[in-house]
Amino acid sequence: MNFLVTGGAGFIGSHVCERLLHDGHSVWAFDELNDFYDPQLKRANIRTLQALAKPFEFVQGDICAARAVGELFAAVKFDQVIHLAARAGVRPSLEHPALYQRVNVEGTVNLLEAARQHGVKKLTLASSSSVYGVNAKVPFSESDPIFSAISPYAASKLACEALGHTYHHVYKMDVAMLRFFTVYGPRQRPDLAISKFTSLIEAGKPIPVFGDGSTARDHTYISDIVDGVMACTKKEFGYNIFNLGESQTVKLADLIALIESALGKKAVINRLPLQAGDVPITFADISKARAQLGYHPQVKVEKGIPLFVDWFRKNRQ
16 A cells, blocks of 8 residues: 655654555655754664665655645555654643644644545544643543643644544544554654663763652553554544553653663763643553554563663664
8 A cells, every 4th residue: 555654754653664664565754854853863764764675755845835745645646644743742842832733733734634635535643642631540541531731732632633533524534543652762752751861871961850750651662652553554443542552650760770770870860840741640541452453562661671772872872
């Protein structure tokens, strides 16, 4: 099949493209290569995909440019779309809320419209565990009420979920929304905690730790996330939402200890106050994904951190 993967040069996107190519599909990666983090890292991801010598094409473009998106859909008959392009991150969204709404919401509308106009009926879209906000009930279930977003990023992802439902309801498109829980692994964005901490500890520099280390996250290894994405491409759901997490929480202090152990180095900690937009815990109830997608995460964080550190030392020195 012909797949369009938006954000295909990024962390999750490049892994999704790689899996699709290995499975025998033709892939078009659409990515702006913006400077949210070093574009050279994204270009390296593209080179990795090109080196596979599979039917892969990279198209540089902005999902906010409706005309460019439409032209791509007119030029290629896509069977499915996997929409991963977005402005990511809770903390940066506090500084640039309008940018996050424009890219994440308007960009998603442009993609859905192009798909509708060109007869693409099946889309898999990235959402985020951030939509749960400060949720008193754990683990987080797809049926929980989600009216307590506490960051512009989370609000933009809630809007994307509503848009996905609208296009399903009005235009009968098949839309799966995936709520990712703190994804990590090879090629992880350098601004994310595991990558940032690993880099700083390796260099002997202090790591910024917000709060007392008791905040907890459901860290999910990239190969497990890709398994969930692939499962969504093989079934029709009408409209559905799935949590993709490891369903195991790790406190920040314990995460740092795991990274220290894998590196064989102690962290120098710069203790800072909690930041606005941060939630105390994320914890995925994945029973729905297990039942409907056959989703069974394999890589616990105790295994995943050493795997990431090994990759880091081989590729980022």
